Amino acid sequence: MFASPDILVLFAHLAIHRSKINRAMIDAISGLERVVFHDLLETYPDFYIDIEREQALLRRAAFIVFQHPIYWYGAPAIFKHWQDVVLTRGFAYGEGGTALQGKQFALAVSTGGLPDTYRADGIHRYPLEVFLRPFEQMAHFCGMRYLPPLVLQGGHDLPEAVIAAHARRFRQWLEDYRPGKATGAHKE
Amino acid sequence: MEGHGPLFNVFIFLLAAVIAVPLSTRLGLGSVLGYLLAGVVIGPWGVALIADPRDILHFAEFGVVLLLFLIGLELNPQRLWALRRPILGMGGLQVLGTTAALGGAALLLGFEWRAALMAGMALALSSTAIGLQLLTERNLLPTAAGSASFSILLFQDIAVIPMLAIIPVLAGRHPETTMYSHWISFFTAAAVIGGIIVGGRFLTRLLLRIIAATRLRELFTAFSLLLVVSIALLMQVIGLSMALGTFLAGVLLADSEYRHALESDIEPFKGLLLGLFFIAVGMSVDFGLLLQRPGLVLLMVLGLLAIKAAVLYGLGRWSGLPLSQQALFAIVLSPGGEFAFVLVTVAVASGAMLPAARDLLVGVVALSMMTTPLLLSLNQRFIEPRFAAPTPPAMDVVAHEHNPVLIAGFGRFGQIVGRLLHANGVGTTVLDHDPEHIEMVRKFGFKVFFGDGTRLDLLSAAGADQARLLVVAVDDPEQALRIARLAREHFPNLLLLGRAWDVAHVFQMQDQGVAEVERETFEGALRLGERALIRLGFTAWQAKQAVHQFRAHDEKLLAELYQHFQEDLEVRAAISMSARVRLREQMQKDEVFFGAHRDADWQTSNDGPGRPEPVTGRDTDAP
Known part of the structure; x- marks a missing residue:
């Protein structure tokens, strides 16, 4: 049905060998023909990013997903560096920078803290959406449509069944994606 | 047939072995029976190509000595110590029980009591050569039965010493002087064994290092043989079992880095001499005697096998061997052994046994040695299949430990690779031919083999068939290519990583299927x-x-x-x-490439969404 992969999942995790949630999510989407899964730290362990290759990957995708755990209210550092070197003027924005126009963008993130820690009276003091705004704005600045994120919170001791269900939901979320159509938002 | 030169004898032996052994193994009877039958055929009672087997038997006993040395090499002192219970318990019970039972049977046959006791002792011993050869050939040594058999054989080798000592006493010859001389020989023996322990542990290693430094392979082989021969001679002089002495030497070298080099050097000699030994045993079966009193001989052979097997079977049950292995255990150790030849000869010399009885016993032992491989084959074909469960390896008497990574060459380059892996808890086995490197890294707990990786036997010994990676880090480009070729040919599952000299060498290594190549500089x-x-x-x-x-x-x-x-x-x-x-x-x-890029700022010219604000995360648990 799909001639070529149209979903690009960019991924980073500093300790994937200890991860449960992201491991399960990766396993759940492996083998999906329309998904290109791209582990940034595995490809660029020393942060020397092949810019042309990354830009080519982005051009080919219609739906771009950042999959990662939330570290310090954001993405693992290589995502930031990736933004700095790949989303350049003339490619992602500015004059002639239209490569990402009209694409869709979403986050698939997990947090260690439970949802109620991300409230005015919780230790993180702000809702998670607040911390995700730089990504929302990045998408907007590059002319992409920002879709509601797929979130799993409380990763430190979630039961296996919940993690497995989340992984299945992730797979479904990607499978349900239709070009030009917003995929359903999920938040646990 | 006298007067043929030694070369002709060699020709006959080799020819007989080359014809008989493949036939026998093809028939599923194992090599031992093949050698024995070859001996019968070329011996005095066959086509009589070789007249007197006795000298050859004597010479070929050295094969047993080498066998024990190799077994010793597989057993380091800690492992031997761990086996002390089965050795003393099983071994002691087997020797005592069988001696009593067989001695009783000999009394019934009309032997005088002292001769009966001597016969009992002589026949209680089993053939180390046959037993171990049968077990290794069928890969049964790592099973529980194999381990128990080994323990008993080891105890028997030790038991020969007091047996040899007690025969003259039993014969009642000059008890005082004998006792006195026995004390002397006891102390001599203790001193010599102490000497072997000290020498084996320190002196031999030093010598091996010096010899290894010459980088002459044949000199190393010569020294290995010299080592074994000299210990055997020493033991002979003080009247102890040569096999026991070399076994001890083997044990002491078992955890040395030269173990595998010694093993692969001695192995072929052992194989040949052991074959010769079996041939000689086949030749020394006195069919004249057999034909004279066929009933008695047959009765004695069957009696010997039945009584020994019964005692062993009881022991096997008592010690809780798996059901499927009890028969195997009983059969493997049921024949008489090579020490029986020695003991009855000493018994006759002491005057307590008649020469006729000796000839009879020697014939019976030799025949029992021939029937054992046959019985074992029958057991494997008809009895064992009834116990469907496969026999799981129970004790790792001779199992090697295997590391996932082998490093060939531990010089300036290999050391860094090795240290990195070692520091991260990756088990690493090192092959190197420089004694200085070996000495140094052994201290840091690496498993080190002496020799270069261009030798297939050494790669095998180091566990190349089990390892995941082979890092070729030798400093000679040609040698690196040879190792890669050899490894790819014989261990296709081994992933190869290589140190390359220069670009051309990178390509040559890649041609050899080396997956990861790194230029050394x-x-x-x-x-x-x-x-x-x-x-x-x-x-x-x-x-x-x-x-x-x-x-x-x-x-x-x-x-x-x-x-x-x-x-x-x-x-x-x-x-x-x-x-x-x-x-x-x-x-x-x-x-x-760079001419085009040099002027351009190849770093990102990203002046878009400003400088990032640092995230401060005081009093938060990292989400």
Whole structure:
């Protein structure tokens, strides 16, 4: 049905060998023909990013997903560096920078803290959406449509069944994606 | 047939073995029976090509000595100590029980009591050579039955010493002087064994290191043999079992780095001499006697096998061997052994046994040795299949430990690879032929084998069939290629990583299927180049990026060049022959690539969404 992969999942995790949630999510989407899964730290362990290759990957995708755990209210550092070197003027924005126009963008993130820690009276003091705004704005600045994120919170001791269900939901979320159509938002 | 030169005898032995053994193994009877039958055929009662087997038997006993040395090499002192219970318990019970039972049977046959006791002792001993050969050949040594058999055989080898000592006493010959001389010989024996322990542990290793440093393989082989021969002679002089002495020497060298080199050097000699030993046993079966009193001989052979097997079967049950292995255990140790020949000879010399009885016993023992391989084959074919459960390996008497990584060559390069892996808890086995390297790294707990990786036997011994990676880190490009070729041929599952000399060598290594190749000087030179850039005023980040970019460019270049190298014979020749051609080619490509980029700011010209604000995370648990 799909001639070529149209979903690009960019991924980073500093300790994937200890991860449960992201491991399960990766396993759940492996083998999906329309998904290109791209582990940034595995490809660029020393942060020397092949810019042309990354830009080519982005051009080919219609739906771009950042999959990662939330570290310090954001993405693992290589995502930031990736933004700095790949989303350049003339490619992602500015004059002639239209490569990402009209694409869709979403986050698939997990947090260690439970949802109620991300409230005015919780230790993180702000809702998670607040911390995700730089990504929302990045998408907007590059002319992409920002879709509601797929979130799993409380990763430190979630039961296996919940993690497995989340992984299945992730797979479904990607499978349900239709070009030009917003995929359903999920938040646990 | 007298008067034939020794070369003719050698010819006959080899011919007989080469014909009989493959036939026997093809029939599923194992090599031992093949050798024995070959001996019968060429011996005095066959076509009589060889007249007197006795000298040959004597000479070939050295095969047993080598066998025990090799077994010793597999058992380091700790492992031997761990086996002390089965050795003393099972071994002691077997020797005492069988001696009593067989002695009783001999009394019934009309032997005088002292002769009966001597016969009992002599026959209680089993054949180490046959037992172990049968077990190793069928790969049964790691099973519970194999381990128990081994323990008993070891105890028997030790038990020979007091047996030899007690025979003259039993015969009642000059008890005082005998006792006195026995005390003397006891102390001599203790001193010699102490000497072997000290010498084996320290002196031998030192000598091996010196010999190894000559890098002459044949000299190392010669020294290995010299070592075994001299210990055997020493034991002979003081009247102890040669096999026991060399076994001890083997044990003491079992945890030395030369163990596998010794093993692979001695192994062929052992095989040949042991074969010769079996042939000689086959030749010494006195069929004249057998034909004279066939009923008695048959009765004695059956009686011997039945009584020994019964005692062993009882022991096997008592010690809780798996059901499926009890029969095997009983059969393997049921024949008489080579020490019986020695003991009855001593018994006759002591005057307590008649020469006729000796001939009878020798014949019975030899025949029992021939029936055992046959019985074992029958057992494997008809009895064992009834116990469907496969026999799981129970004790790792001779199992090797296996590390996932082998490093061939532990010089300046291999050491760094090894240290990195070692520091991260990766088990590493090292092969090196430089005694100095070996000595150094052994202290840090690496498993080290002496020798270079171009030897198949050494690679096998080091566990190449079990390992996941082989890092070829030798400093000789040709040797590296040979190792890679050998490993790819014989261990196709082993992933190869290689140290390369230069670009041409990189390509040659890749041709040999080496998955990861690294030029030995490349990374170090880049590092130094990076520091040079920094000293010239580049920021550390700038310099690092420059190095990254250069490396990426160079790797791409290398991949392109390799394609030419594979496709174009002229390019291949040019690259292989001249470092200057390669350099010119590389520099030209560098110019094309970097010339275009040099002026452009190759770093990101990203002036978009401003500088990031640092995230401060006081009093938060990292989400």
